[in-house]
Amino acid sequence: MAYDLITMGRIGVDLYPLQTGVPLPQVTSFGKFLGGSATNVAVAAARLGRATAVVTRTGDDPFGTYLHEELRRFGVDDRWVTPVQDLPTPVTFCEVFPPDDFPLYFYRRPKAPDLQIDAEDLDLDAIAAARVFWVTGTGLSEEPSRTATLTALAHRAKAGTTVFDLDWRPMFWSDPDEARPFYREALRHTTVAVGNLDEVEVATGVREPHAAARALLDAGVELAVVKQGPKGVLAVSRTGESAEVPPLPVDVLNGLGAGDAFGGALCHGLLAGHDLETIMRDANAAGAIVASRLECSSAMPTAEEIASAVAAGAVR
Numbered sequence: 001m002a003y004d005l006i007t008m009g010r011i012g013v014d015l016y017p018l019q020t021g022v023p024l025p026q027v028t029s030f031g032k033f034l035g036g037s038a039t040n041v042a043v044a045a046a047r048l049g050r051a052t053a054v055v056t057r058t059g060d061d062p063f064g065t066y067l068h069e070e071l072r073r074f075g076v077d078d079r080w081v082t083p084v085q086d087l088p089t090p091v092t093f094c095e096v097f098p099p100d101d102f103p104l105y106f107y108r109r110p111k112a113p114d115l116q117i118d119a120e121d122l123d124l125d126a127i128a129a130a131r132v133f134w135v136t137g138t139g140l141s142e143e144p145s146r147t148a149t150l151t152a153l154a155h156r157a158k159a160g161t162t163v164f165d166l167d168w169r170p171m172f173w174s175d176p177d178e179a180r181p182f183y184r185e186a187l188r189h190t191t192v193a194v195g196n197l198d199e200v201e202v203a204t205g206v207r208e209p210h211a212a213a214r215a216l217l218d219a220g221v222e223l224a225v226v227k228q229g230p231k232g233v234l235a236v237s238r239t240g241e242s243a244e245v246p247p248l249p250v251d252v253l254n255g256l257g258a259g260d261a262f263g264g265a266l267c268h269g270l271l272a273g274h275d276l277e278t279i280m281r282d283a284n285a286a287g288a289i290v291a292s293r294l295e296c297s298s299a300m301p302t303a304e305e306i307a308s309a310v311a312a313g314a315v316r
Helices: 037-047 062-073 124-129 145-156 176-188 197-204 209-218 258-272 276-291 303-312
Strands: 005-008 012-017 030-035 052-059 081-084 091-094 104-107 132-136 161-165 192-196 223-227 233-237 242-245
Touching (some): 012 062, 030 062, 037 052, 037 258, 052 062, 062 081, 132 145, 132 258, 145 161, 161 258, 176 197, 192 197, 192 258, 197 209, 197 223, 209 223, 242 276, 258 276
Parallel strands (some): 005 052, 005 132, 012 091, 052 081, 132 161, 161 192, 192 223
Antiparallel strands (some): 223 233, 233 242
16 A cells, blocks of 8 residues: 555654643643654644554553554554553653743653664655655654664655655754754755754754755755744745745644644645645644644644635634
């Protein structure tokens, strides 16, 4: 079977406070959700009708079992989600202070199982055959995941659409200079790069959006997508097509997961062959919808919900 989308990267359990505006020491109840950026992107695309799978690893524990159950419930193939015997499934807590403060606390010690992906265990034929393959910057932060990620990218050799989510998480690296050589190598094998202003600066050394997009194109990609926060999103292709789309108005409840919804909708739009402005508009709407909800994975919107938000010009 050739998949519409295979993602590779983080997975874990998100524990989100059920009270907003309350610091963690005072929170009394939490909701439990499937999490992890690459995994959420696969869920988001599956919600839009795409055949998706994720390559990752969990602990051999009840939380790992829970993640398999959730992946199947969301229609994401879990055949390449394997256990690591001696490491616990990661847990992530957040605090929810709308509209723009959502601190994250990653519990990934002594090491996250999703960084134990080994190149020898990859189904490289399936990765090469997927219409879209998605990797993340976090996957480059430690071995053996780093070598596995670069091996998968090199084997794929830009077949179809290969997306590099720059996914800069400073807590996973000693400093940006350590990350840059690996980001440059990944970009050589990538057709689409996606990142916010901090992430494109790590990848290229440039922060101004248009200059950063040009730098990503110079690094080898065919399409550069630069998220500008309240200024919306900029997309520039090697062919000269460009789109700059403002954000969709929304009352933010929890901004976490909005970028993953954006990613799933981006993949869906690329697969559908939509024009660049339509892709960016719909991806923005998908992100805004998730930002209006508490959870991430289970909040991913349907195509009908995205179309309604675009038509309304806001998330109601």
